Amino acid sequence: MNLQLECIPCLIRHGYDISDQALSASDRERFLREVLAWASVLNYAQVPPLAAREMYDMLHRTTGIDDPFARIKERSNAKALQCYPVLKDAVAASGDPFDTALRIALAGNMIDYGRQSADGIDMERVVRSFLAAEFALDHRDRLRRILEGATNVLYILDNAGEIVFDRVFIEQIGQDRVTCAVRAVPIINDVTLKDAEQAGLTGICRVMSSGSGASGTPMAVCTDEFRDVFAKADLVIAKGQGNFESLHEEEREVFHLFVAKCPVISREVGVAEGSALAFFNTCA
Numbered sequence: 001m002n003l004q005l006e007c008i009p010c011l012i013r014h015g016y017d018i019s020d021q022a023l024s025a026s027d028r029e030r031f032l033r034e035v036l037a038w039a040s041v042l043n044y045a046q047v048p049p050l051a052a053r054e055m056y057d058m059l060h061r062t063t064g065i066d067d068p069f070a071r072i073k074e075r076s077n078a079k080a081l082q083c084y085p086v087l088k089d090a091v092a093a094s095g096d097p098f099d100t101a102l103r104i105a106l107a108g109n110m111i112d113y114g115r116q117s118a119d120g121i122d123m124e125r126v127v128r129s130f131l132a133a134e135f136a137l138d139h140r141d142r143l144r145r146i147l148e149g150a151t152n153v154l155y156i157l158d159n160a161g162e163i164v165f166d167r168v169f170i171e172q173i174g175q176d177r178v179t180c181a182v183r184a185v186p187i188i189n190d191v192t193l194k195d196a197e198q199a200g201l202t203g204i205c206r207v208m209s210s211g212s213g214a215s216g217t218p219m220a221v222c223t224d225e226f227r228d229v230f231a232k233a234d235l236v237i238a239k240g241q242g243n244f245e246s247l248h249e250e251e252r253e254v255f256h257l258f259v260a261k262c263p264v265i266s267r268e269v270g271v272a273e274g275s276a277l278a279f280f281n282t283c284a
Helices: 007-022 025-039 048-063 070-093 097-108 123-131 140-149 162-173 193-198 224-232 241-247 263-269
Strands: 135-138 153-156 178-182 206-209 235-239 255-259 276-280
Touching (some): 007 025, 007 048, 025 048, 070 123, 070 193, 097 123, 097 140, 097 162, 097 255, 097 276, 140 235, 140 276, 178 193, 178 224, 193 206, 241 255, 241 263
Parallel strands (some): 153 178, 153 235, 178 206
Antiparallel strands (some): 255 276
């Protein structure tokens, strides 16, 4: 899915958020002027996550800063871990633990600094709403059937904080058969190895880098090792919009789990903005 006109104001707004989060007043003006100049000559023949990567590279060249959201990610993970026992209890008490765990993972997708600030989100309220949510695209039954015979599941993670909610679902799937993929370097609040360690994922399953420095998983920038794991997995689960943007046109089957948070994605998928989505790219 290539960059759309509607992506431009979103990218510029995110550039402003980066500057507000991490830069001094003088550096903010210099960086934002560069962002505006960059946006005027953007290559539209690329997926949105690669465009975002360009902006983070520009931030590093301008200021030397690699991870403007480091403290926010640590705080998101810590706050989510406080919810973890309650989330596990909800799964244990459920009449359908698999579906409840999947819905909890989906609720975690609301923790997204790339689209809007996650500060102040009442995650318990969000989880309750998703426990009863209708799915605009719903291939959960097919997912269950595939998991019955799957021994090798690749789970491509999305955001810090969200990964604690993913952990609940991964434990329900069976962590011994799951490999989790994280970003190679920091971008927005996407998951890196450090975040996976903080959330306890490295203690329950294999965690590997995809090699991607983008806010998604464009295969062209991934490592050979990751591409091999991706090709050989019995099942690939990809969380979040960035992974949808970069993976939904891959020839192999991928199960996408996320909330449609912007008009570009909603139009691409053919659903209303805010819709809950659980679907395979090959039969959407």
